[in-house]
Amino acid sequence: xxxxxxxxxxxxxxxxxxxxxxxxxxxxxxxxxxxxxxxxxxxxxxxxxxxxxxxxxxxxxxxxxxxxxxxxxxxxxxxxxxxxxxxxxxxxxxxxxxxxxxxxxxxxxxxxxxxxxxxxxxxxxxxxxxxxxxxxxxxxxxxxxxxxxxxxxxxxx
Amino acid sequence: xxxxxxxxxxxxxxxxxxxxxxxxxxxxxxxxxxxxxxxxxxxxxxxxxxxxxxxxxxxxxxxxxxxxxxxxxxxxxxxxxxxxxxxxxxxxxxxxxxxxxxxxxxxxxxxxxxxxxxxxxxxxxxxxxxxxxxxxxxxxxxxxxxxxxxxxxxxxxxxxxxxxxxxxxxxxxxxxxxxxxxxxxxxxxxxxxxxxxxxxxxxxxxxxxxxxxxxxxxxxxxxxxxxxxxxxxxxxxxxxxxxxxxxxxxxxxxxxxxxxxxxxxxxxxxxxxxxxxxxxxxxxxxxxxxxxxxxxxxxxxxxxxxxxxxxxxxxxxxxxxxxxxxxxxxxxxxxxxxxxxxxxxxxxxxxxxxxxxxxxxxxxxxxxxxxxxxxxxxxxxxxxxxxxxxxxxxxxxxxxxxxxxxxxxxxxxxxxxxxxxxxxxxxxxxxxxxxxxxxxxxxxxxxxxxxxxxxxxxxxxxxxxxxxxxxxxxxxxxxxxxxxxxxxxxxxxxxxxxxxxxxxxxxxxxxxxxxxxxxxxxxxxxxxxxxxxxxxxxxxxxxxxxxxxxxxxxxxxxxxxxxxxxxxxxxxxxxxxxxxxxxxxxxxxxxxxxxxxxxxxxxxxxxxxxxxxxxxxxxxxxxxxxxxxxxxxxxxxxxxxxxxxxxxxxxxxxx
Numbered sequence: 035x036x037x038x039x040x041x042x043x044x045x046x047x048x049x050x051x052x053x054x055x056x057x058x059x060x061x062x063x064x065x066x067x068x069x070x071x072x073x074x075x076x077x078x079x080x081x082x083x084x085x086x087x088x089x090x091x092x093x094x095x096x097x098x099x100x101x102x103x104x105x106x107x108x109x110x111x112x113x114x115x116x117x118x119x120x121x122x123x124x125x126x127x128x129x130x131x132x133x134x135x136x137x138x139x140x141x142x143x144x145x146x147x148x149x150x151x152x153x154x155x156x157x158x159x160x161x162x163x164x165x166x167x168x169x170x171x172x173x174x175x176x177x178x179x180x181x182x183x184x185x186x187x188x189x190x191x
Numbered sequence: 192x193x194x195x196x197x198x199x200x201x202x203x204x205x206x207x208x209x210x211x212x213x214x215x216x217x218x219x220x221x222x223x224x225x226x227x228x229x230x231x232x233x234x235x236x237x238x239x240x241x242x243x244x245x246x247x248x249x250x251x252x253x254x255x256x257x258x259x260x261x262x263x264x265x266x267x268x269x270x271x272x273x274x275x276x277x278x279x280x281x282x283x284x285x286x287x288x289x290x291x292x293x294x295x296x297x298x299x300x301x302x303x304x305x306x307x308x309x310x311x312x313x314x315x316x317x318x319x320x321x322x323x324x325x326x327x328x329x330x331x332x333x334x335x336x337x338x339x340x341x342x343x344x345x346x347x348x349x350x351x352x353x354x355x356x357x358x359x360x361x362x363x364x365x366x367x368x369x370x371x372x373x374x375x376x377x378x379x380x381x382x383x384x385x386x387x388x389x390x391x392x393x394x395x396x397x398x399x400x401x402x403x404x405x406x407x408x409x410x411x412x413x414x415x416x417x418x419x420x421x422x423x424x425x426x427x428x429x430x431x432x433x434x435x436x437x438x439x440x441x442x443x444x445x446x447x448x449x450x451x452x453x454x455x456x457x458x459x460x461x462x463x464x465x466x467x468x469x470x471x472x473x474x475x476x477x478x479x480x481x482x483x484x485x486x487x488x489x490x491x492x493x494x495x496x497x498x499x500x501x502x503x504x505x506x507x508x509x510x511x512x513x514x515x516x517x518x519x520x521x522x523x524x525x526x527x528x529x530x531x532x533x534x535x536x537x538x539x540x541x542x543x544x545x546x547x548x549x550x551x552x553x554x555x556x557x558x559x560x561x562x563x564x565x566x567x568x569x570x571x572x573x574x575x576x577x578x579x580x581x582x583x584x585x586x587x588x589x590x591x592x593x594x595x596x597x598x599x600x601x602x603x604x605x606x607x608x609x610x611x612x613x614x615x616x617x618x619x620x621x622x623x624x625x626x627x628x629x630x631x632x633x634x635x636x637x638x639x640x641x642x643x644x645x646x647x648x649x650x651x652x653x654x655x656x657x658x659x660x661x662x663x664x665x666x667x668x669x670x671x672x673x674x675x676x677x678x679x680x681x682x683x684x685x686x687x688x689x690x691x692x693x694x695x696x697x698x699x700x701x702x703x704x705x706x707x708x709x710x711x712x713x714x715x716x717x718x719x720x721x722x723x724x725x726x727x728x729x730x731x732x733x734x735x736x737x738x739x740x741x742x743x744x745x746x747x748x749x750x751x752x753x754x755x756x757x758x759x760x761x762x763x764x765x766x767x768x769x770x771x772x773x774x775x776x777x778x779x780x781x782x783x784x785x786x787x788x789x790x791x792x793x794x795x796x797x798x799x800x801x802x803x804x805x806x807x808x809x810x811x812x813x814x815x816x817x818x819x820x821x822x823x824x825x826x827x828x829x830x831x832x833x834x835x836x837x838x839x840x841x842x843x844x845x846x
Binding site: 081084114126 | 229309
């Protein structure tokens with residue numbers, strides 16, 4: 035059992051580091067983890083749930099706003115949603131999503147339709163990718179705990 | 192937070208439990224902010240809706256010590272919240288994802304205490320309590336003790352550091368540094384003490400001319416767009432500060448609202464039942480107030496806390512500042528009052544010499560009120576005021592001094608006295624929290640003793656709401672059993688509402704739907720559906736979701752219930768006792784009531800009561816007071832004399 039725990043812990047550590055190194059997560063995610071303790075044991079999961087729900091909602095708003103069939107595109111609406119998403123992603127440490135939001139915002143400001151649509155697609159892909167990866171990470175955590183081990187604190191250099 | 196009698200201990204406890212109102216329409220950010228604030232050991236109330244936040248602030252200005260809000264929220268401008276918070280003398284911190292110079296500048300110019308850029312770091316939030324201290328530095332200094340050595344080293348180190356800012360603030364905020372708080376210049380730091388000691392600003396007297404300029408400015412800007420800063424610029428009055436304008440604007444808005452309703456409802460006593468007398472004064476200044484309203488005011492004013500606020504301090508100031516221009520108040524719009532001899536208040540106005548009737552009614556009442564509210568700092572200030580009136584305890588002394596100034600009708604003095612007494616009652620409970628306060632207040636508010644004891648059950652903090660206090664007292668005099676009957680309910684409600692460390696007040700569903708509209712942008716959007724989300728939910732978050740769900744939904748319900756109970760009870764009582772007009776009047780006054788208590792709440796903050804327990808008490812009484820309010824309204828209709836008599840303030844001459 036110990037060997038299993040150790041292995042899982044190593045996997046967890048490596049996976050976490052890779053997420054940071056690949057730019058999926060940044061220090062805000064670390065901060066988020068720090069806020070989790072006995073008082074709020076599911077804080078990270080809770081906030082991430084909120085974040086992903088946010089993503090769905092905001093992306094749908096953006097898509098609706100970018101829908102040309104309903105008339106002229108209201109770029110301010112798109113921009114407002116992008117701004118929200120930028121705020122959410124930056125507070126959870128979703129680095130790639132946030133970076134996308136920055137360029138998305140630029141396209142909104144310049145009313146570049148193609149650019150906006152492209153960004154929208156990318157944002158959609160990004161958040162889903164992140165979600166999958168974080169799910170895997172959480173699963174690892176669960177496995178460690180189920181095996182009786184402790185989830186290690188991972189130091190990101 | 193334990194309210195220790197040792198001030199040092201108390202200071203050390205703060206900022207633990209500091210009550211923060213967090214507003215952000217982004218649920219992710221809000222949740223994170225909440226957790227960060229909780230980590231700092233603050234008491235957090237969060238909402239995603241700016242409107243809700245405004246409601247909460249107005250409903251009970253004493254509920255929070257600090258507001259932190261995002262500037263960009265779709266349902267409302269974050270700056271509106273900022274304005275409201277500032278009107279209530281609450282420190283407001285702005286949050287934004289924008290860090291560009293213009294945005295930051297805009298926030299600061301609007302009066303934000305601080306501007307934080309998202310994502311916010313924990314250490315940034317750990318320091319925000321400084322803003323509360325800064326706003327209330329004088330009270331704190333006094334509370335800390337006459338000598339600085341009582342200050343914990345960290346505090347001592349801190350205060351000099353902020354003293355510069357404090358000086359700037361002192362320069363800017365005329366109202367808060369009123370003369371009645373001069374005595375409060377204890378030693379938070381040498382610099383601060385010296386600075387505040389020398390920087391005493393005279394009270395602003397809202398003369399007719401001044402008010403007219405104000406109204407012109409507001410009309411020029413448009414009531415919706417009228418913000419204190421712009422009004423201030425338009426008025427272009429030297430020495431007038433933004434805060435002066437802000438508080439005046441607040442009253443003016445409420446007054447206008449009242450006027451609207453009054454005109455619709457043909458002004459009954461109850462419409463102005465517990466109205467702050469500033470409405471009355473505002474009306475007089477504007478010459479709009481109709482006779483009826485004027486007539487009603489005295490009786491309500493007798494018991495109205497706001498009346499107390501308005502009349503008392505102003506009387507003090509008028510007595511103190513002999514040269515104040517009160518002519519405006521008396522001369523204009525008094526046609527109504529003077530023509531009606533049956534109107535005690537009118538009589539008052541017509542008979543009292545200008546000296547006593549002062550436009551100060553309009554002026555910022557925060558200081559005198561604050562002095563009443565916050566025992567520590569208040570004691571001396573309060574005594575100081577009374578001393579100028581006469582070296583007598585409040586009740587009788589006040590009356591006597593009033594009398595001595597001229598042929599004042601009995602109505603005002605007794606009204607004032609009564610209000611004073613009420614004030615004593617009100618403050619007494621507040622002070623019961625701290626033994627330090629009590630002796631102080633009891634001295635200044637004479638007959639407070641026995642009434643206070645009975646009021647203690649209600650234990651209503653004055654800053655809660657004018658109505659609440661007023662009703663408490665009235666109710667008390669009428670039927671104690673009813674008090675107790677309600678009290679437990681209030682406790683429960685309050686408990687639910689406030690017992691939680693962080694309460695989510697948002698009415699909205701921050702989570703957003705997992706569903707989104709498909710079919711947009713072709714197949715792309717077909718990918719955007721709830722499947723993934725659900726998978727996430729199912730895999731990882733069943734527990735989390737449950738937690739999240741539990742956290743979120745019951746709380747709003749509780750809060751809603753609490754608030755609805757409030758309204759429901761009030762309505763219930765209303766119907767049984769009063770006409771619909773009174774009902775709305777009650778509601779209105781409640782609303783208004785929230786406003787003046789902002790001053791109080793500022794003081795509340797000063798005395799540093801961020802404890803949750805405190806909040807519980809307050810909120811319990813909120814509902815309780817509302818009910819009492821209704822009960823009392825009926826009393827009110829019976830006339831001033833009976834009310835006064837009911838209070839058993841025998842020492843006062845009946846009106």
